[in-house]
Amino acid sequence: MLPIEVSGLKKHYGNLKAVDGISFTVNPGEVFGLLGPNGAGKTTTIEIMEGLRERDGGDVKVLGFDPWKNGYELHKKIGVIPQEFTFFEKTTPREAIIYYADLFNVKVNPDEILKEVLLEESAKVNFDSLSGGQKQKTGLALSLVNSPELLFLDEPTTGLDPNARRAIWEVIRGLKAKGKTIILTTHYLDEAQQLCDRVAIMDHGHIVAMGTTEEIIEQHGSGERLEIHGDEKLAEYLKANTDLQVEFNSARREIFITLRKKIDALAALAAAEQSGMEWGQIQTRQDSLDDVFVKLVTEPIGEQGEASTEEKTGKKRRR
Amino acid sequence: MVSGKRILTDFKVFSRGYLRNKFGLFFGLVFPVILILIFGAIFAGGSTGKVNIYAQNLDTGPFASPQLDIASTFLATLNDSSTITVITVNPSENFSKYLSDHSVSDGIVIPADFSANYLAGQHVNVTVYGNPTSSTSGIVSGTVGGYANGFNLNYFQTKYKDTTPAIISITPATVNTQQTKYIDFLIPGLIGFSILTSPMFSLVNISSEYKKTKLFKQLSLTPLTKMEWLASKMIWYIVLTIAGFLLMVGVGVLAFGAHVAITPWLIPFLILGPMLFAALGMLVGTVTKNPETAGVIGNIVTFPMMFLAGTFFPISSMPQYLQTFAHVLPLFYVTEGLNNAMVYGNISGTIIDIAVLGVITLVIFILAVKLFKWRED
Ligand SMILES: Nc1ncnc2c1ncn2[C@@H]1O[C@H](COP(=O)(O)OP(=O)(O)O)[C@@H](O)[C@H]1O
Ligand SMILES: [Mg+2]
Numbered sequence: 001m002l003p004i005e006v007s008g009l010k011k012h013y014g015n016l017k018a019v020d021g022i023s024f025t026v027n028p029g030e031v032f033g034l035l036g037p038n039g040a041g042k043t044t045t046i047e048i049m050e051g052l053r054e055r056d057g058g059d060v061k062v063l064g065f066d067p068w069k070n071g072y073e074l075h076k077k078i079g080v081i082p083q084e085f086t087f088f089e090k091t092t093p094r095e096a097i098i099y100y101a102d103l104f105n106v107k108v109n110p111d112e113i114l115k116e117v118l119l120e121e122s123a124k125v126n127f128d129s130l131s132g133g134q135k136q137k138t139g140l141a142l143s144l145v146n147s148p149e150l151l152f153l154d155e156p157t158t159g160l161d162p163n164a165r166r167a168i169w170e171v172i173r174g175l176k177a178k179g180k181t182i183i184l185t186t187h188y189l190d191e192a193q194q195l196c197d198r199v200a201i202m203d204h205g206h207i208v209a210m211g212t213t214e215e216i217i218e219q220h221g222s223g224e225r226l227e228i229h230g231d232e233k234l235a236e237y238l239k240a241n242t243d244l245q246v247e248f249n250s251a252r253r254e255i256f257i258t259l260r261k262k263i264d265a266l267a268a269l270a271a272a273e274q275s276g277m278e279w280g281q282i283q284t285r286q287d288s289l290d291d292v293f294v295k296l297v298t299e300p301i302g303e304q305g306e307a308s309t310e311e312k313t314g315k316k317r318r319r
Numbered sequence: 320m321v322s323g324k325r326i327l328t329d330f331k332v333f334s335r336g337y338l339r340n341k342f343g344l345f346f347g348l349v350f351p352v353i354l355i356l357i358f359g360a361i362f363a364g365g366s367t368g369k370v371n372i373y374a375q376n377l378d379t380g381p382f383a384s385p386q387l388d389i390a391s392t393f394l395a396t397l398n399d400s401s402t403i404t405v406i407t408v409n410p411s412e413n414f415s416k417y418l419s420d421h422s423v424s425d426g427i428v429i430p431a432d433f434s435a436n437y438l439a440g441q442h443v444n445v446t447v448y449g450n451p452t453s454s455t456s457g458i459v460s461g462t463v464g465g466y467a468n469g470f471n472l473n474y475f476q477t478k479y480k481d482t483t484p485a486i487i488s489i490t491p492a493t494v495n496t497q498q499t500k501y502i503d504f505l506i507p508g509l510i511g512f513s514i515l516t517s518p519m520f521s522l523v524n525i526s527s528e529y530k531k532t533k534l535f536k537q538l539s540l541t542p543l544t545k546m547e548w549l550a551s552k553m554i555w556y557i558v559l560t561i562a563g564f565l566l567m568v569g570v571g572v573l574a575f576g577a578h579v580a581i582t583p584w585l586i587p588f589l590i591l592g593p594m595l596f597a598a599l600g601m602l603v604g605t606v607t608k609n610p611e612t613a614g615v616i617g618n619i620v621t622f623p624m625m626f627l628a629g630t631f632f633p634i635s636s637m638p639q640y641l642q643t644f645a646h647v648l649p650l651f652y653v654t655e656g657l658n659n660a661m662v663y664g665n666i667s668g669t670i671i672d673i674a675v676l677g678v679i680t681l682v683i684f685i686l687a688v689k690l691f692k693w694r695e696d
Binding site: 047050051052053071072075076078080082083084085086087088089090091095096099100102103104105126 | 324325328329331332333335336337339340532533534536537539540541542543694
């Protein structure tokens with residue numbers, strides 16, 4: 001039995017198909033990422049697995065339980081941080097841990113858990129005075145109180161500064177090292193690459209790609225390409241004077257030449273030299289996860305490699 | 320299955336959080352005391368001036384002309400005095416029972432044929448009720464006596480130019496009703512006020528905020544059940560209510576010499592009241608979409624009760640249609656019951672109020688628990 005088995009999962013809100021027939025499994029000890037822009041259906045999916053929302057169709061088994069019907073039993077065995085975790089304002093992380101331990105009727109050493117999530121210094125600060133990262137760490141701490149083997153983290157680092165994000169990553173890596181199975185959602189590509197063994201890219205309720213990031217890039221990315229910094233005239237010249245596949249990116253003032261064979265690079269550079277026009281830096285690259293993400297996901301990417309937050313309505317659905 | 324241990328665990332964390340939040344503590348305990356001090360000071364020491372006297376005029380005529388209705392003239396003259404305000408009591412009432420039901424002691428009864436006898440120069444007797452221990456009874460008997468003399472003089476001067484025997488005489492009647500002072504009434508009223516506002520506002524806020532911030536979902540992932548969660552909030556507000564009760568009674572008695580009875584009959588109100596309004600607040604927070612709407616609906620439900628359910632002034636002083644309206648406000652049964660138990664010593668009335676309150680609480684509680692969802696579907 002795998003920790004998580006999802007097949008044909010569906011959930012709609014009125015006419016909106018938030019999750020539209022997705023299937024995946026998660027292996028023991030794996031960090032599995034649901035990656036996608038806002039509104040892709042990540043939270044809906046993860047909360048159905050946690051037994052917090054009822055599904056409309058498909059099968060979901062979490063640790064062998066039907067999460068909606070057997071939520072009360074399931075919850076004793078899983079740890080969860082909901083998106084935008086909050087807690088009682090006037091309660092400290094340490095008190096919160098003790099509160100959870102009493103509710104779960106388990107004996108824990110609060111200081112050990114605080115140490116595990118790198119929160120020792122703020123153990124006695126009221127929740128409403130904690131920084132965003134410390135709040136998130138409190139959530140992590142609470143999700144560990146009942147010693148779960150399976151953790152669900154919904155956007156664990158959204159809105160945090162880079163240092164706080166790195167600290168959370170460190171905690172998550174530590175948990176993985178202890179053999180815990182972790183499902184996390186994120187709209188940060190770097191986070192998925194840093195943490196996840198496997199990723200499912202979600203868009204508009206569908207999984208548009210799944211596998212390790214390398215597998216996804218290989219399956220959905222283009223091959224190697226040559227990039228020449230130059231202007232549109234040069235791009236036109238190359239198009240006219242070679243049989244290479246040439247694209248021009250006016251925003252980055254970059255000419256992309258697809259390399260079917262390595263030798264194509266030489267032809268391109270020779271032609272550029274021949275043109276007598278100015279050209280700058282050259283490099284060869286493969287599609288990164290970013291590039292693949294842009295291709296797969298209908299949502300535009302924001303400045304920081306972060307999926308745009310705006311929801312475009314009335315857009316044609318993929319597939 | 321409800322677990323006392325989990326209720327206690329949640330109670331500890333909630334009460335500690337509450338005590339750390341100066342704001343809640345202020346509105347829970349300090350604010351009602353401030354209200355007592357302010358309202359008590361405004362109305363303290365009988366500074367309202369005139370004494371109310373309840374008058375039953377049995378001399379209903381018929382009179383050949385209005386000038387011959389001496390009884391009404393007599394009462395009107397009393398009412399014009401600087402010390403007395405006359406409040407008319409229907410002739411069909413049992414007068415002494417009326418006084419005790421209304422917790423008042425000053426009254427006057429004008430006998431039938433008063434006017435006819437007066438005009439005929441025959442002796443008439445007016446009964447003046449009063450509690451000798453009350454400061455107002457002296458004012459009343461003095462004033463009534465004075466005006467009776469005036470009427471006597473007037474009669475003989477106009478008829479006989481003479482000043483001999485009195486036609487109107489006064490018989491004092493002692494009643495033991497404690498005079499209700501405003502402060503006596505204010506204490507149960509403001510206790511009712513805090514029984515309403517603290518749990519109500521707090522639960523409206525918490526339940527809508529927790530829903531929005533997903534704290535309820537978070538809690539649903541622990542073994543805590545929603546019944547246990549609600550129970551712990553109710554217990555806390557019962558504790559807070561009892562503390563507030565002791566504080567307010569203490570201030571009322573020490574600062575203003577209020578006469579209020581502390582009886583075991585108060586206990587059901589101090590328990591059912593907070594339970595009712597905690598559940599009602601939760602209901603409002605549950606059925607509304609977001610904290611903003613919840614706040615608005617909460618105010619719509621709360622404000623009429625804050626003012627119209629007998630908190631700051633007695634129901635009986637309101638127009639009839641508002642009195643009728645007051646009977647649909649759950650808080651009415653709390654304030655009426657507290658008044659019955661603390662001020663009027665009306666135990667049968669108290670028991671009815673407890674029964675009505677119990678039923679309302681049960682209904683609201685069941686509704687709140689049924690509609691309240693830990694998780695969504
Ligand atoms: N409770 C809800 N009621 C109605 N629509 C919802 C609800 N929850 C989510 N949605 C909608 O479903 C879609 C998927 O949302 P969500 O699962 O939260 O996506 P993500 O977590 O990937 O941002 C969004 O368009 C969102 O507006
Ligand atoms: Mg989400």
